[in-house]
Amino acid sequence: MAETEQVATASRLLTHDTFDKCPLRPIMDQTTSRWATLIISALIGGPHRFAQLHARVGGISQKMLSQNLKALARSGLVARDVAPTNPPQVTYSLTELGVSLAGPLTGLIGWFGRHGDELLAAQQQYDSQSADG
Amino acid sequence: MAETEQVATASRLLTHDTFDKCPLRPIMDQTTSRWATLIISALIGGPHRFAQLHARVGGISQKMLSQNLKALARSGLVARDVAPTNPPQVTYSLTELGVSLAGPLTGLIGWFGRHGDELLAAQQQYDSQSADG
DNA sequence: CAGCATCCGACACGATACTG
């Protein structure tokens, strides 16, 4: 199956160095951060306005939304379109690059969806064991 | 292609709620955090000792390594095997669940490997635009 | 509506020192 291949590929990619001083690490940290993943996920469904995103993501502050959106735009993953109306309408959407990221990213999110119960169960078992000790 | 399907699937999964109060978010935050991704990646290559991981990940402190390893073990992604020798030998490896995560995760890492140049270029362009004003 | 500026608390993280 494809999954085994992917692991093998990554293994080949990763076994030869320590990742240290890799210029991609900050970008990856930002892109896989708490809010960025959710923002990108929300934008998969199509373009959103600022307030729409604020509602869709749920629990995010305006500051963090604005901040993440700016970082995402800087990396070329999200496009910011301003309509010169009054009041101003700002629309965010995924760029082509952003769409290409959506595949792997939703693959990861999907995994959490499928295995969430196992993760929760493992944690409970781990905690009860510690309590027993 | 499969990527388009995946996006569509995630879209269906995600469009109906705001992700708020999802019990998986803390786990996903932890698992996709700065160090956890690198630790899991390192373990794809096979079991590692503590010191080996410390060298492989590169830049991580003992504290963070220990802390992340504990969290990963709590979630059932990593197994911790202690050999009762002297000095003690502790070996970490991916569990079955951890291996199943490796697929989606390396898919994401692979994407960054393939598109790293584009991300860096986009940032430079963005920054130079800002400088121009 | 779509942000930015500011203040402030919480915790992530690293450096160091200590243990079995």
Place this chain on the structure above:
DNA sequence: CAGTATCGTGTCGGATGCTG
């Protein structure tokens, strides 16, 4: 070797208030 304990700092991130 494989950690734990403690301390100090930096950044994350929320609440509030203001602008255009």
